[in-house]
Amino acid sequence: MDRIIKITVCTRPFRAAGPRFDVEQIGHKTVVHNYGHGGSGWSLSWGSAAVVAEKAMMTGVREIAVIGCGALGLTAAITLQRAGAKVSIYAKDRPPEVRSMWATGVWSPDSRICLAAKATPEFKALWARMARTSFRAWSNFLGLPGAPVEWYDNYELNDEPYSQYAAQEEAADTIGFAEQLQQETTPEIGPIPEDLPAGSHSFPVPYVRRSTNMVFNLITYQRLLFSDFLAGGGTIEQREFHTPHEFTTLPQKTIVNCPGYGARALFGDESIVPVRGQLTRLIPQPEVTYGLGYKNVFMVPRRDGIVLQHQGIGAAQGYNDSNTDPDWDEAQRSVSTIAELSAVRASPA
Numbered sequence: 001m002d003r004i005i006k007i008t009v010c011t012r013p014f015r016a017a018g019p020r021f022d023v024e025q026i027g028h029k030t031v032v033h034n035y036g037h038g039g040s041g042w043s044l045s046w047g048s049a050a051v052v053a054e055k056a057m058m059t060g061v062r063e064i065a066v067i068g069c070g071a072l073g074l075t076a077a078i079t080l081q082r083a084g085a086k087v088s089i090y091a092k093d094r095p096p097e098v099r100s101m102w103a104t105g106v107w108s109p110d111s112r113i114c115l116a117a118k119a120t121p122e123f124k125a126l127w128a129r130m131a132r133t134s135f136r137a138w139s140n141f142l143g144l145p146g147a148p149v150e151w152y153d154n155y156e157l158n159d160e161p162y163s164q165y166a167a168q169e170e171a172a173d174t175i176g177f178a179e180q181l182q183q184e185t186t187p188e189i190g191p192i193p194e195d196l197p198a199g200s201h202s203f204p205v206p207y208v209r210r211s212t213n214m215v216f217n218l219i220t221y222q223r224l225l226f227s228d229f230l231a232g233g234g235t236i237e238q239r240e241f242h243t244p245h246e247f248t249t250l251p252q253k254t255i256v257n258c259p260g261y262g263a264r265a266l267f268g269d270e271s272i273v274p275v276r277g278q279l280t281r282l283i284p285q286p287e288v289t290y291g292l293g294y295k296n297v298f299m300v301p302r303r304d305g306i307v308l309q310h311q312g313i314g315a316a317q318g319y320n321d322s323n324t325d326p327d328w329d330e331a332q333r334s335v336s337t338i339a340e341l342s343a344v345r346a347s348p349a
Contacts, residue, residue: 013274
């Protein structure tokens with residue numbers, strides 16, 4: 001427990017219908033919305049940026065404002081710059097003091113992205129486009145100094161057959177999230193799990209499943225994005241908006257709105273539902289290059305500290321919970337659960 005260096009809690013902005021990308025007129029301003037990604041904000045950020053940048057550039061304006069400086073705001077701003085726009089960001093906070101910096105930091109493009117009942121063929125096609133665009137963009141950050149993006153092996157461990165575990169998960173999902181989009185529409189951008197036979201691994205459990213996934217080292221990554229934005233001539237102004245009408249005071253005529261969970265208060269958008277998520281950060285261990293999942297606790301080997309997340313059974317944990325106070329008991333349970341596997345002293349690979 002003495003290796004805990006930070007506990008963070010964020011509220012992921014879930015919308016039953018999926019992210020909001022519509023265009024709205026506020027006074028004489030054209031506002032393109034880009035929020036409501038649930039647990040898929042980082043993963044779908046570049047694909048979402050491509051969607052909203054196309055809409056913003058169609059206005060014919062080349063001086064554009066971006067509201068928000070998190071995962072979606074920064075990527076939208078850079079994508080607009082690459083399309084030829086002069087971009088200014090207006091944000092209350094800047095990294096690392098933004099909600100998206102408290103994300104787990106793994107490739108999870110269909111995490112709480114919408115309800116299964118809302119996943120129409122049109123939405124699935126849009127989602128697949130965003131996922132593929134984002135996947136290609138993330139791949140461009142591989143091998144850079146500071147390792148902003150890496151591949152890692154992840155091991156899902158169980159004391160019972162996966163069929164039993166999956167049945168428990170399905171029974172516990174009282175919300176009905178769409179959780180199979182990647183398998184249905186973009187199976188080529190994985191991860192694809194592989195069951196390991198007994199005797200081929202050193203874990204003290206009978207059922208082990210391995211997959212390979214991307215991890216985002218967010219501290220390094222956000223600094224790189226911020227530097228790229230400034231190098232492209234971007235400017236940032238610290239400003240908090242309390243009503244949409246305040247957008248009319250900006251000099252830019254076209255605005256890309258990326259406030260994340262803040263959209264609920266700013267726009268009175270009750271379609272945004274908070275999904276609480278807590279991360280327990282441990283002292284970094286460079287030799288730990290693999291992830292673990294055991295008893296609903298997930299360990300991610302980030303460079304800025306090992307991340308533990310307790311998700312509980314079923315994806316409904318934290319749904320409609322806006323409490324952002326750290327839960328020390330939850331942190332202790334997460335550490336204790338992974339400590340049960342402490343007999344594994346080195347990478348099982």
